[in-house]
Structures are given as structure tokens and as C-alpha cells.
Amino acid sequence: MITLHKLGARSRVLVEGIKGRGCWRLTEQYTMLTPPKALLLVSLAAVSSLAQTIHGNLFLFVPDLGACGFTNTSEQVVASVPSKVFSSFPGAGANPNKNPICHHSVFIKFGSTNLTVPVVDYYVDKSTTNVGLSRAGFVKFADVNDGIVHNVSWSVV
Structure with missing residues (x-):
């Protein structure tokens, strides 16, 4: 299947389907989207969705065997994202262990504190704006006894 997009004066392919005859005739200028260009556009779309900044709360997360299939401890700096973010990540399927988000952070x-942490769970x-952080990472933002830090920003990278 060839996908054509009318974009302007570059890489022109002139086609029109003749209804019911299964043949094509040249009539209008279109730009053909080649497989490498299509892959690039899909990649850019995925990256732009990754770069979306979310504002919410940071909570203390106690890791164990996570959805990504890794067993982690509170001594490791790891994160937990909302289930909606996890399941709607580009390329996510039925097996959470194979979700591409598991290879992201x-x-x-x-404030002036920031941290990049791998996603493991x-x-x-109901909230899709909060993010969980293990004790080893949480202490960089607040005392463990606080349990929550309001008004943080975060994004999948």
C-alpha cells in the first residue's frame, strides 16, 4: 500500500484512482511518503508525546516485582508511572514486560532539584498526573516521612 500526502512541490507523484477499474492515471501532484520517512514521522510523534510535561505530585513508591519484570528495592532509584501512561505508551501491548516504556526514564x-529515573512499574x-519514586530517589526531594511532594513536573524521556 502506498500512502500519499498532498504536501506541495517536492517529490511529486501524480496519481488518481479510476473507480472500479483497479488502475491509476496521472492527474494531481502528491508527495509520496516513503517507508523511511514514515518511520521518521512516527518516531517524531512518539518523541513529542514522550516530551510532554505533566504537573502533579510525587509520592513515595515501594518497589518490588514491577510491571516491567524487574525486581527492585527501595535502595534503588526507580519510578512508577500512572497505569494510563504505561498502557498507552507507543508500542505497548498485552505483555507489560515488553512495554517500550520499560526502556525509558x-x-x-x-524547584532546583531534578532527577532522571528508570521506569519499572x-x-x-484515578490520577494520571502523579509519579512514584523509590525511597532512594524520594529523599532527594523531601523527607521520607512527608510521603508526598506537591507540584512537581515530570515527563517520560
Whole structure:
């Protein structure tokens, strides 16, 4: 299947389908989207969705065997993202262990403190703006006894 997009004066392919005859005739200028260009556009779309900054709360997350299939401890700096973010990540499928988000990190910022942390799990909650951080990372933002830090910004990178 060839996908054509009318974009202007570059890389012109002139085609029109003749209904019911299965043949084509040249009539209008279109730009053909080659497989490498299509892959580039899909990649750029994925990156732009990755770069979306989310504002919410940071909470203390206690890791164990996570959705990515890794067993982690509170001594490791790891993160948990909302289930909606996890399951809607580009390329996510039925097996959470194979979700591409498991090869990404979250960049968390609060005031002058920021941290980039690997995603290892998701949490189930109505909120899609919060992010969980293990004790080893949480202490860089607040005392563990606080349990939550309000008004952080974060994004999947």
C-alpha cells in the first residue's frame, strides 16, 4: 500500500484512482511518503508525546516485582508511572514486560532539584498526573516521612 500526502512541490507523484477499474492515471501532484520517512514521522510523534510535561505530585513508591519484570528495592532509584501512561505508551501491548516504556526514564523536577529515573512499574489510581519514586530517589526531594511532594513536573524521556 502506498500512502500519499498532498504536501506541495517536492517529490511529486501524480496519481488518481479510476473507480472500479483497479488502475491509476496521472492527474494531481502528491508527495509520496516513503517507508523511511514514515518511520521518521512516527518516531517524531512518539518523541513529542514522550516530551510532554505533566504537573502533579510525587509520592513515595515501594518497589518490588514491577510491571516491567524487574525486581527492585527501595535502595534503588526507580519510578512508577500512572497505569494510563504505561498502557498507552507507543508500542505497548498485552505483555507489560515488553512495554517500550520499560526502556525509558522519567525526568522529575521540583524547584532546583531534578532527577532522571528508570521506569519499572505502574500504579493504578484515578490520577494520571502523579509519579512514584523509590525511597532512594524520594529523599532527594523531601523527607521520607512527608510521603508526598506537591507540584512537581515530570515527563517520560
